[in-house]
Amino acid sequence: MEIGAIFDWDGVVIDSSAAHERSWELLAEEKNLPLPADHFKKGFGRKNQFIIPNLLNWTQNTVEIEELSYRKEELYREIIKRDGIDALPGIKELLQFLHSREIPCVVGTSTPRINVETIIDVLGIREFFKDIVSAEDVTHGKPDPEVFLLGAKKIVREPNRCLVFEDAHYGIEAGINGGMKVVAVATTHPIEDLGAAHMQVHRLSDLNYEAMLDLVR
Structure with missing residues (x-):
């Protein structure tokens, strides 16, 4: 077969939805960036490289997109290591x-x-x-x-x-x-x-x- x-x-x-949502919130607070109320459901399952420029409209600069994406995932892993899963x-x-x-x-x-x-x-x-x-x-x-x-x-x-x-x-x-x-x-x-x-x-x-x-x- x-x-x-x-x-x-x-x-x-x-x-991991709660940890991912919290990591976006922490990133927005850290970078002083706006975060639409419905951002998480709209972006769930998409790559950060799509979410950041297209759904959040934070930047179109590819270097900045990668930096923000990396930091977001770093924050996510910190939450997982702290709280477990x-x-x-x-x-x-x-x-x-x-x-x-x-x-x-x-x-x-x-x-x-x-x-x-x-x-x-x-x-x-x-x-x-x-x-x-x-x-x-x-x-x-x-x-x-x-x-x-x-x-x-x-x-x-x-x-x-x-x-x-x-x-x-x-x-x-x-x-x-x-x-x-x-x-x-x-x-x-x-x-x-x-x-x-x-x-x-x-x-x-x-x-x-x-x-x-x-x-x-």
Whole structure:
């Protein structure tokens, strides 16, 4: 069964939304920059390099964008190291199930690699992932499917035989754009807003594994 699994990180493996939102707030305070009230939901799942110039309108200067992005993620990691973080319900069990079926898994995320590397060992789940595709590996962020298509190549699977696990609208769109089957988890958005995905669950612990696999059989 030549099936593969590609996991978004934030909102699928971990719920880091509060830490990410707080890091944007701290950055705005630190740099004395305005922060629109609805910025977080609009930007969730997008790369910082898109959010900073297009959603926040902080700067169009590429050097300044990279500096702000780096500082934002630094603040995020400080919060995680201080407060800790847990895996979302059902993720470890799902990874163990896929491992038992010899279905290779890869991370496909808009998150910087160092953030994933910081957390993956803390959670004790590195053994389940063949590789990580992160923000640094792609030119085009979600909803472009580049990150997921690269993930499929990493695990040597055809896109139409890959399951994508996502929580964000842009990520769901990216998976569909890549010709993959998308399982959406209602971590960030209400389940009724995730209808574009091929399967929706409140949490990964609710998954019917056989029905999930039927999507790509």
